[in-house]
Amino acid sequence: xxxxxxxxxxxxxxxxxxxxxxxxxxxxxxxxxxxxxxxxxxxxxxxxxxxxxxxxxxxxxxxxxxxxxxxxxxxxxxxxxxxxxxxxxxxxxxxxxxxxxxxxxxxxxxxxxxxxxxxxxxxxxxxxxxxxxxxxxxxxxxxxxxxxxxxxxxxxxxxxxxxxxxxxxxxxxxxxxxxxxxxxxxxxxxxxxxxxxxxxxxxxxxxxxxxxxxxxxxxxxxxxxxxxxxxxxxxxxxxxxxxxxxxxxxxxxxxxxxxxxxxxxxxxxxxxxxxxxxxxxxxxxxxxxxxxxxxxxxxxxxxxxxxxxxxxxxxxxxxxxxxxxxxxxxxxxxxxxxxxxxxxxxxxxxxxxxxxxxxxxxxxxxxxxxxxxxxxxxxxxxxxxxxxxxxxx
Amino acid sequence: xxxxxxxxxxxxxxxxxxxxxxxxxxxxxxxxxxxxxxxxxxxxxxxxxxxxxxxxxxxxxxxxxxxxxxxxxxxxxxxxxxxxxxxxxxxxxxxxxxxxxxxxxxxxxxxxxxxxxxxxxxxxxxxxxxxxxxxxxxxxxxxxxxxxxxxxxxxxxxxxxxxxxxxxxxxxxxxxxxxxxxxxxxxxxxxxxxxxxxxxxxxxxxxxxxxxxxxxxxxxxxxxxxxxxxxxxxxxxxxxxxxxxxxxxxxxxxxxxxxxxxxxxxxxxxxxxxxxxxxx
Numbered sequence: 172x173x174x175x176x177x178x179x180x181x182x183x184x185x186x187x188x189x190x191x192x193x194x195x196x197x198x199x200x201x202x203x204x205x206x207x208x209x210x211x212x213x214x215x216x217x218x219x220x221x222x223x224x225x226x227x228x229x230x231x232x233x234x235x236x237x238x239x240x241x242x243x244x245x246x247x248x249x250x251x252x253x254x255x256x257x258x259x260x261x262x263x264x265x266x267x268x269x270x271x272x273x274x275x276x277x278x279x280x281x282x283x284x285x286x287x288x289x290x291x292x293x294x295x296x297x298x299x300x301x302x303x304x305x306x307x308x309x310x311x312x313x314x315x316x317x318x319x320x321x322x323x324x325x326x327x328x329x330x331x332x333x334x335x336x337x338x339x340x341x342x343x344x345x346x347x348x349x350x351x352x353x354x355x356x357x358x359x360x361x362x363x364x365x366x367x368x369x370x371x372x373x374x375x376x377x378x379x380x381x382x383x384x385x386x387x388x389x390x391x392x393x394x395x396x397x398x399x400x401x402x403x404x405x406x407x408x409x410x411x412x413x414x415x416x417x418x419x420x421x422x423x424x425x426x427x428x429x430x431x432x433x434x435x436x437x438x439x440x441x442x443x444x445x446x447x448x449x450x451x452x453x454x455x456x457x458x459x460x461x462x463x464x465x466x467x468x469x470x471x472x473x474x475x476x477x478x479x480x481x482x483x484x485x486x487x488x489x490x491x492x493x494x495x496x497x498x499x500x501x502x503x504x505x506x507x508x509x510x511x512x513x514x515x516x517x518x519x520x521x522x523x524x525x526x527x528x529x530x531x532x533x534x535x536x537x538x539x540x541x542x543x544x545x546x547x548x549x550x551x552x553x554x555x556x557x558x559x560x561x562x563x564x
Numbered sequence: 565x566x567x568x569x570x571x572x573x574x575x576x577x578x579x580x581x582x583x584x585x586x587x588x589x590x591x592x593x594x595x596x597x598x599x600x601x602x603x604x605x606x607x608x609x610x611x612x613x614x615x616x617x618x619x620x621x622x623x624x625x626x627x628x629x630x631x632x633x634x635x636x637x638x639x640x641x642x643x644x645x646x647x648x649x650x651x652x653x654x655x656x657x658x659x660x661x662x663x664x665x666x667x668x669x670x671x672x673x674x675x676x677x678x679x680x681x682x683x684x685x686x687x688x689x690x691x692x693x694x695x696x697x698x699x700x701x702x703x704x705x706x707x708x709x710x711x712x713x714x715x716x717x718x719x720x721x722x723x724x725x726x727x728x729x730x731x732x733x734x735x736x737x738x739x740x741x742x743x744x745x746x747x748x749x750x751x752x753x754x755x756x757x758x759x760x761x762x763x764x765x766x767x768x769x770x771x772x773x774x775x776x777x778x779x780x781x782x783x784x785x786x787x788x789x790x791x792x793x794x795x796x797x798x799x800x801x802x803x804x805x806x807x808x809x810x811x812x813x814x815x816x817x818x819x820x821x822x823x824x825x826x827x828x829x830x831x832x833x834x835x836x837x838x839x840x841x842x843x844x
Contacts, residue, residue, distance in 0.1 A: 480626050
C-alpha cells in the first residue's frame with residue numbers, strides 16, 4: 172500500500188540532505204564544542220555555522236539564536252524566562268487558540284496565581300486587536316500569541332499586534348512553530364521579541380528547537396546549567412541536530428517560494444475538489460490569511476476519527492480536531508473557540524502538505540474521500556434526518 | 565493511535581445490520597451531535613417475541629460504530645428478557661475488549677437498547693426523574709451509578725471513560741467521587757465478596773503469582789507512603805519479606821504486614837499464605 176502523507180503540521184520527513192549533513196557528527200566528529208582541543212574546536216565552528224544559517228533564515232543575528240530541545244521547550248523558556256525577569260508583574264496575555272505548549276502552561280500559571288487574559292477569536296479564527304489593546308494593563312509582563320494556528324493554518328496579524336504591545340513597552344513572544352518554513356519570517360523588520368521554532372516541522376529531526384531572543388530582551392534562563400548558548404540555556408549542545416537544523420533552515424529558505432506557489436496550488440486544488448465533490452463540507456478559518464500548506468475541512472454529520480481510520484486504511488495520513496482522536500471527549504479547543512457548530516466540529520479533518528507532496532497524491536485523496544464520507548453518512552442517523560428536513564423545505 | 569482489536573476493526577470496516585427498520589416494534593436513540601456520538605436502534609420481534617430484526621445507525625468514532633454493530637449481533641434472536649440482561653461489558657467482550665477510554669461506546673449501546681425496550685413497552689426512560697450530575701455531557705446519577713455497578717469502577721477517570729461524565733469542565737468531579745464511594749459501600753453491603761474457586765497452583769505458578777501480586781498490588785501502595793518491600797524467600801505457603809524505606813522502622817510495620825500484605829496475597833494467590841518479616 173502506498174503512503175500519502177498529508178500530516179505535515181504534525182511532523183515532517185527529515186530531508187535527505189539534512190540526514191546526510193548530520194551523520195558525521197555522531198561517531199566521527201563527536202567532540203564537545205566547549206572543549207579546548209582541536210577536536211572540539213572544529214565542531215564548535217560547525218555549530219556556529221549552523222547558528223548562522225538559522226539566523227539567516229529568521230532574519231536575525233546569530234547571537235540572538237538559542238538552541239533548545241523542541242518547540243515546547245522554546246515556549247516554556249520564553250514564558251518562564253520573562254516572568255522570572257519581571258517578578259513584580261503578575262499578568263500576561265495570550266489567545267484561546269494556542270498550542271497546548273502555551274495553553275496548558277498558561278493554565279498552570281493561572282493556578283499558580285498569575286492573572287491570564289485569553290484573547291478570543293471570531294468565526295474565522297481571527298483575533299481582534301482592539302480586545303488586546305483593552306486587555307493590557309500596567310501589570311502586564313508578557314504577550315504571547317501564536318504566529319499561525321496549527322489546526323486551521325490561520326495567520327495572526329503579528330506585526331499589528333506587535334505595534335500595540337511594543338507601544339506599551341511589553342515583551343512580545345510568538346510561537347511560530349507552524350509558520351517556520353511556510354511563510355517568510357524576518358526578525359529585523361519584526362516587532363517580535365521572542366520567537367519559537369521547532370525543527371521537526373521543517374524537515375529537521377524531532378528533538379531540536381530554537382528560541383529567538385531579540386538583543387536587549389530581558390530574559391532569565393529556563394534550563395539552568397553551563398555557560399552554553401551564552402548562559403541562556405544550559406546543557407551540552409545537541410551537535411548533530413543543530414547541524415541538521417542549520418541545513419534544514421537553509422533548505423527551507425530555498426523552498427519558501429515553492430511552498431507558497433506549488434504547495435499552495437496543490438492545497439487549493441485539493442480543497443476545491445473536496446468542496447465540489449462532497450456536499451455539506453466547509454473550510455474552517457480565514458482562507459485569506461492562511462498558511463499555504465494547511466486545509467481544515469469539516470464534513471457535517473460524520474465523526475473525524477472514523478474518517479481518519481478509513482483514510483488510513485487506504486494509506487492516507489491526515490489528522491482531526493475531533494474529540495475521539497485525542498482521547499478527550501470534546502472537540503478541539505481551537506474549533507470550539509471559533510464557534511464552529513457541533514455538526515461540523517466533530518467531523519473536521521486537517522490536511523497539511525509539504526514540498527514532498529504531488530498532484531497524483533491529491534488526486535488519490537480526491538478519488539477516495541467522497542465514498543468514505545458517503546459511507547459514514549449512510550451509517551449516521553443525522554444525515555438521513557438532515558436530508559428529510561431538506562426535502563420538506 | 566488507538567489499539568483496537570481485529571474484531572473492532574472488522575465491525576467498524578464491515579458493520580453488520582446498518583439501517584433503520586420501518587415501523588419498528590421498538591426504537592431507541594441516545595447521544596447527540598453535540599456529544600460527538602449518537603446511536604439509533606430499531607428492532608422488530610417475531611411471533612415468539614424474539615428479536616427478529618435489529619438495525620442501527622450511528623454517528624461516532626470507530627469504536628462507537630463497532631459497538632453498535634456488535635450489539636445488534638448479540639441481541640438478534642434474544643427474547644426481551646434476555647436482551648434486557650445484556651450489559652456494556654458483554655458488548656466490549658464480544659469485540660475482544662475496547663480501550664478503556666472508549667468504554668463509553670459500549671455503554672451507549674446498552675443505553676440505546678434500554679431505551680428501545682422501554683419504547684416497545686410503551687414506557688419512557690425519563691431523564692428528568694434523575695439528577696444531572698455532569699452538565700457538559702448531560703449525564704445523570706442513574707447512568708453513573710449503573711456504570712459503577714456493572715463495571716466495578718473505582719475512580720473518577722474511569723467514570724469519565726465509561727459515561728463521559730466529568731469529561732468537560734470537570735466541576736462535577738467531587739460529585740462523581742461521592743457517588744463512587746456511596747455505590748461501592750452499597751455493593752459491599754449487598755454482597756460480601758465471594759471467594760472465587762481457585763485452581764490448584766504448581767509451585768512455579770504460585771511463586772510467579774506472588775511476585776506479580778507484590779509488584780502490581782502491594783509494592784506500589786507501600787511506595788506511595790515512602791516504603792518498599794523485598795521478597796526474600798518462599799517456602800510452601802510461607803512468604804518471607806523484608807520491609808524497606810519508611811516501612812522498616814515504622815512501628816506499625818507489623819500491622820502493615822499482617823493486615824495488608826497478607827490480605828492481598830490471600831486475595832490474589834491463596835488463602836493459606838502466611839507472611840513473615842525478615843529483619844535485617
